[in-house]
Amino acid sequence: MHLTAILWFEIGVAVLMGVGILWTKPEYSLFVYAFALGFPDVALPLGTAINIRIDDALVLVFFVRSLLWVPAPFSLRQRKIFAWQALFLALCLVSAAVGAARGAPPEAYETAKMAGCAAILLVLPRLIQSERRLRFLIAGLMCGGCALVIQVAERLGTNPANAFANFQELKNAATFSTWNPNTIGQAAMLLAFSAGLGGILFPRTRRNRFLWASLATGFAVVPLLVFVRGTSLSIAAGFILFLCMVRRWRWALLFAAACLCVVLYLHSVDRQLVEEATDVNLETGEGFSHRFDRWDMALRAIRTNALLGQGFGQEWNYLRLVGSEGRAHNAYLTVWLELGLGGLVLFVAAISQFIRAGLFLYRSSRFQPQGALILALTVALALDSLGLPTLYWEKLPTIALCIVVVVVGLCERSDSAVAEREIRAFARSPFTQLS
Numbered sequence: 526m527h528l529t530a531i532l533w534f535e536i537g538v539a540v541l542m543g544v545g546i547l548w549t550k551p552e553y554s555l556f557v558y559a560f561a562l563g564f565p566d567v568a569l570p571l572g573t574a575i576n577i578r579i580d581d582a583l584v585l586v587f588f589v590r591s592l593l594w595v596p597a598p599f600s601l602r603q604r605k606i607f608a609w610q611a612l613f614l615a616l617c618l619v620s621a622a623v624g625a626a627r628g629a630p631p632e633a634y635e636t637a638k639m640a641g642c643a644a645i646l647l648v649l650p651r652l653i654q655s656e657r658r659l660r661f662l663i664a665g666l667m668c669g670g671c672a673l674v675i676q677v678a679e680r681l682g683t684n685p686a687n688a689f690a691n692f693q694e695l696k697n698a699a700t701f702s703t704w705n706p707n708t709i710g711q712a713a714m715l716l717a718f719s720a721g722l723g724g725i726l727f728p729r730t731r732r733n734r735f736l737w738a739s740l741a742t743g744f745a746v747v748p749l750l751v752f753v754r755g756t757s758l759s760i761a762a763g764f765i766l767f768l769c770m771v772r773r774w775r776w777a778l779l780f781a782a783a784c785l786c787v788v789l790y791l792h793s794v795d796r797q798l799v800e801e802a803t804d805v806n807l808e809t810g811e812g813f814s815h816r817f818d819r820w821d822m823a824l825r826a827i828r829t830n831a832l833l834g835q836g837f838g839q840e841w842n843y844l845r846l847v848g849s850e851g852r853a854h855n856a857y858l859t860v861w862l863e864l865g866l867g868g869l870v871l872f873v874a875a876i877s878q879f880i881r882a883g884l885f886l887y888r889s890s891r892f893q894p895q896g897a898l899i900l901a902l903t904v905a906l907a908l909d910s911l912g913l914p915t916l917y918w919e920k921l922p923t924i925a926l927c928i929v930v931v932v933v934g935l936c937e938r939s940d941s942a943v944a945e946r947e948i949r950a951f952a953r954s955p956f957t958q959l960s
Contacts, residue, residue, distance in 0.1 A: 551590070552658045556665035558583045562712075562921075563669025563676075565701045574634040576703045581641065587648040596651045600937035602882050603650065603930055609875040614643055616868055617837045617918075624836035631838020635918070639837075642923040649927040650934065656726060659931055663723045670716040670744055676701070677709065677751065689795075692752040692802040693814075699751040707913050709748060710756025711921040714909070716744035717760060718902045718925055721767065722932065725894050742780055746787050752802050755912040763905030770887065770897035816854055816912060819844075823853035827862050834865035856910035856917040876916060879903045879926060882933045892936045899929050 561567070561579035568576035599607065617639055621631045653659050677699045689695040700706040724737030745764055749757040761784060768777040792799045805813060826835070826843055835843045840859050841852055853859050861869040880903050887896025906922055909915040915922050 551587075551652055552661040554583060554586065555653065555658055555662040556668075558587075559662050559665025560669040560672075562666065562924075563672035565673075565703050565708075568703050570703075572633065575637050584641075584644050584648055587652050588644060591648060591651045597654050597938075599650070600934045602885065602937055603934045606875075606878045606882065606930055606933070607646075609871075609878050610646060613868075613871050613875045614639075616864060616871060620834070620837035620864055620868075624839065627836075629836060629839065629842075631836065632841065635838035635840075638920070639918045642918045642920060645920065645923050646927055646930075649924070650930040653928075653931045654934070656935060659928070659935070660723075660726055662928070663719050663726065666716060666719045667723065667740060670712070670719075670740075673712060673716075674743070674747060677747070681751075689798065692798045695798060696752050706751075707753055707756060708921065709751060710753040710760070710909070710913075711915060711919060713744050713747045713753075714756065714760055714763075714902070714905055715921045715925045717741045717764065718898065719928065720744060721898050721901075722895075722928065725898070738776065742783055745780075746783060749784065749787050750791070752798070754802060756909050759905045759909040762908055763901040766904055767897050767901035770900065771894055813912075814854075815850060819849060819851055819853050820855055820858060822847060822849035823855065823858040823862055827858065830865065831861070832865050832867070834861065834863050834868060837863050839863055852914070854913055856914045859914050859917055872917075876903070876907065879929055882929070886933065886936055889936075889940065891940060895932050895936055899932065902929065 558580050561583070565578065568578045570576050621636065621639075624630055653662060680699050681695070689698065696706045696709075700709060720737050720741035724734060724741070727733055727737070741764075745760045746757075748754075748760065761780075764780055765777055768774070768780065788799070822844055826847055826849075829835075840863055843862070844852060853862065857869060857872070860872045864872070879899060883896045883899030883903060885896070886892040887900065889896070902925060906916055906925070910917070
């Protein structure tokens with residue numbers, strides 16, 4: 526088709542109108558941002574491992590907008606979370622700068638991940654400062670999540686049931702070209718958490734309760750269907766923890782029954798894959814995808830410089846040098862190896878702020894569901910980090926933590942009693958001056 530000058534003009538006007546709507550209506554741009562997360566292969570490759578997606582471009586737009594519009598001040602608990610996150614980010618930047626000065630700069634992929642997650646952590650909580658905007662974000666995540674599940678089903682549907690020699694091949698077949706296979710599990714964790722939050726924020730009618738519970742359960746079992754085993758167990762633990770904390774015993778039984786039904790279905794479809802995936806030995810590490818061997822190599826590497834570490838972004842370079850077959854696949858060991866013991870302590874302290882925020886809200890009868898949901902998410906992320914670098918500058922877990930920050934701020938600002946109690950607690954904190 527020949528593009529005339531008039532057609533180019535009309536396209537330009539349409540693009541400007543779209544940008545204008547997204548610029549003046551941030552809730553719509555948040556919906557688009559969340560929806561775009563469901564299409565990871567719509568990306569512009571930069572090099573061999575770095576990809577720029579629609580959501581990445583929107584983060585830049587959000588950042589520019591935050592410079593022109595002054596957001597409302599953060600609540601005290603939000604500031605405390607950001608203070609610890611800023612300290613950990615500063616340590617990573619200093620370590621990367623020292624490594625570059627010594628002629629060993631961090632990997633470009635690791636640096637890009639850190640920069641992208643830092644931008645998300647800086648921008649999203651500044652933009653999402655109302656319940657209306659958070660609802661639009663959650664709605665976009667639900668739409669994007671449904672699109673994600675459909676794409677995974679289509680990828681598996683193109684292969685016959687007996688086309689996979691083992692469950693690892695099935696997991697790889699379900700994965701997008703720009704994702705790690707375990708990223709599906711991270712996406713499911715974000716989506717299940719968002720669906721649970723939707724059940725709290727949207728009107729609590731019987732129909733809505735059934736809808737949000739179904740969405741949360743459906744997203745939670747997706748990793749189980751594609752044999753992302755560690756993340757499936759982490760999500761199940763977080764899901765059960767949340768239901769027990771809010772005293773939904775029947776829902777906990779229903780969720781356990783749903784997981785059992787999925788396992789039985791998979792066993793009936795391909796018994797060999799299920800038996801192979803469930804054949805694990807806690808003593809030898811057999812069936813854990815060589816996790817024990819990689820952890821052992823990481824611990825050996827840590828012993829060479831346990832206090833200062835090898836430098837940010839040096840995990841794979843150093844492990845490859847000492848003969849490891851892959852990365853440590855453990856966020857805590859990775860942080861210790863790269864940033865030393867002080868970095869590990871700071872990392873754990875930064876993550877613990879989310880647990881403290883969840884406990885703080887859970888003690889309030891009005892915000893008990895929000896607090897329980899935050900605790901469940903943090904526990905699931907922390908468990909998943911034992912087998913993956915989940916909490917160490919990964920985009921989808923960072924978005925989930927940003928939503929936690931938003932929820933904490935909304936709850937604090939909407940309840941004077943909570944705000945007063947937080948002011949007293951924060952005044953006694955040694956980090957008051959940092960905020």
